[in-house]
Amino acid sequence: MGGAGVTGTFVGMPTFPVAARRALGDAQLRHNLGQATATIRAKRQRLVEEVDAAVPTSAADPQGLGGWEALRRAGAAVKEAALRSLPEHLERLEAELVANGATVHWARDAAEACSVVAAVARAHGVREVVKVKSMVTQEIGLNEALEAEGVAAWETDLAELIVQLDEDLPSHILVPAIHRNRAEVREIFLRRMKEVGRAAPDGLGDEPAALAAAARSHLREKFLSARMAVSGANFAVAETGTLVVVESEGNGRMCLTLPEVLVSVVGIEKVVPTWEQLDPMLRLLPRSSTGERMNPYTSTWSGTAAGDGPGEVHVVLLDNGRTRALADEVGRQALRCIRCSACLNVCPVYERTGGHAYGSVYPGPIGAILNPLLNGVGHDDQVDSLPYASTLCGACFEVCPVRIDIPSVLVDQRAQVVDAHRGRRRSGEAVVMRLAAATLADEGRLGFAERFTGVGLRAARRGAGWPGLRRWTGARDLPRPPRESFRAWWRRTGGGTR
Amino acid sequence: MSAREEVLAAVRAALVGVVPAPDPPRAPQVRPPRDVVAHFAERVADYRAVVERCARDELEARVAAALAPASTVVVPPGLDLAVAGAVEDAGLAARELEEFEAVVTRARVGIAETGTIVLDHGPGQGRRALTLVPDRHVCVVAAGQVVLDVADALAVLDPRRPQTWVSGPSATSDIELERVEGVHGPRTLHVIVVDDAQPLD
């Protein structure tokens, strides 16, 4: 996972097509993913329809957008406004946090953020920290960095625990162990829990309730003994210096409440300008994410509170590529992302390949734009392959609660990948594309080339084993060659008879 | 340059020539139901929480009944409710809280549309750990505290106070996306809505 200054991509991962090929061969994975994504898509859809039905068309929605569309436009507008005036909101956030008793740190990159957290751990002499599920701490590779300093970081979200115990990689933003089924989880718990703490009970079954109970008792001891916790934040309210964590299990509340010291790593794009503007966000996130009207627990805190919760609160404001994304005129909108994972759940590519194929903590459509935006393109084939991991079908844009036009950003990132390689050794693709462009730019050349369509197709149908061509003909027949092109037909008949 | 200066400079550089966005439109509000308290009760129950409504003079009996299987009960200061045999929290350690089977509190706001109770941990609600560690949470919400939706709740809540928004018992869908109630937070949430108006300030 990410080392110094790089972002969230798993080191040594193959390009998307190679990793996808491997994943597509895993029947269990395909089954687990198909099942899970279909379930969550249906839950979300029911709630979207409920919001549409609950918002009166006249007063609250004068444009007749429908309740859900109006809500997501409001959410997009809140995040867009925050991003466009980010410097003042960040300074306000910092000032409010400090006034509320928090210590604010800034980090340019992953290494700097990790060293801030490690320094706090060192200052308190802790050897263990408990963690709330957070994408950003995965992005910066915090667990590995702390381990190198002799500090054990325990994931406390059930799915994160499964991934951590199995020394696996997350494959989904919301449910990192979505690729595992109950039987596999049971096996991991029986094998690994005893090595790191309270063992799973003998005779553990594979019902999700029993597995959740095993996680509860395994982690209870860690919660009660931990002196320091690490979290991220879903939102950071600038005008009040309030951090917000949205969760389901109560592990977040445990971490945010019981230890003496709390460090929250917050990407600079998490800012929401005002407390009232949490309204669209808190209505959009759970419905888009878990398909619930509201998640079981949302915690908000503004620095320290006397006699309640951690007496020492740190906030690390992190860049790590975000300013690079912010400078990208088309890609900037990706920073509106609230990590709900709705785009993963509807993506036909993600549903078939799973998250590991994207080689990053941010998989799926949002990962396909976020990774190149945060890292830049043109220096890593894996990152450069991600914008192409999409058919541009647009299902992601349709469900995104903050209206990120992912297909348009994908196309723009593809152009940036091509541009980054201009002037270097020409790839076969570039040669073909330039040849195609030259042919297509002129109807005379195109008409001439079309005379050979029949010859070419007939030859190709016979020689279906040619490398390259096999990518098409492996599973599909080529079309039969037509007698003549449409153009030739029109010239011959004036569009008269067939 | 310090990290702070460098990050802020990079943010400013990224936004050169970018005009600030107009004020976001107000999020659409839902149509008020005929009976907002009944709507709240239905929506809380959807999360597989226990919900009941009662009159003011029935409250203590209802609370006692809701606690019935529990033998050890902790309550926050300022609960303003007689709970037989309950211990009042005076800064119990987490391990001590672990010994209690149930906790009784009040709330600050109820949100009907989402079936949410919000604790701002003021009088009668206890500090955050109190409603987290015991396995059963009996929460008394006054009918007058129930608002329609999230925006109405945000308007009456004080962001400077720590808050816990609770929508049903703790739950997870992390294994095959099958929802299971009860992981780390209280596995039972019992909400009692008292039918007497209690002003929201």
Added chain:
Amino acid sequence: MRVALLVTCLNDALRPGTGQAVVSLLRRLGVDVDFPLAQTCCGQPLVNTGYLDEAVPLVRSFVRTFESHDAVVVPSGSCAGSVRHQHALVARRAGDPGLATAVEEVSSRVHELSELLVDVLGVTDVGAYYPHTVTYHPTCHSLRMLGVGDRPRRLLEAVRGLRLVDLPAAEECCGFGGTFALKNADTSVAMGFDKVRHVRGTGAEVLVAGDTSCLTHLGGMLTRQRAGVRVAHLAQVLASTEGDVWGEPA
């Protein structure tokens, strides 16, 4: 009314029957159809692969070819989407404000076939006869980029003799995706297999869609699997009348 046909490069070279069906259909409806011979390709394959500079001459040529026509019809949701949503992008890339203005002008007059029929000509019953059981795949760009909604469905429902059966998971992508089909061939095929499985499950004789690209991908799988299901473009179904059924050459 006079309408220019943008036949699309794929139909021109591989499926001329689609373009012939559009001509026949529109003439039957009293429309004067013109085919500007200077047309080539909308540039979508280049833009979607990231070759924006290379697409600039194509967009210039498109604008020159179609700027004098009142209405342009395209038997492809994907190409119509490319013209309406991507040409502006290419013009901006070219840094040519004149081109950008021209693009905006021309693209506002470009209609996908079902849009032209329902919105411009105001017809849903085009007088077609097609005595087959049909299932319809609403291609992604028609559905989500253009928002053609239920127009194709309404057109099909008005066809005499046609029995329309629902396609499960209809709105899910077929996996073609232009160069995606080659760059990510394995994933493309996996998606196509699932679509074909749904198509075969409907018991339909004919799979209909408004995009030749998706039909080439799915049709290639259906014939490889000897599925006994053929593909037809929406235009071919709507052009068919008693005694003159349009289909791909046998």
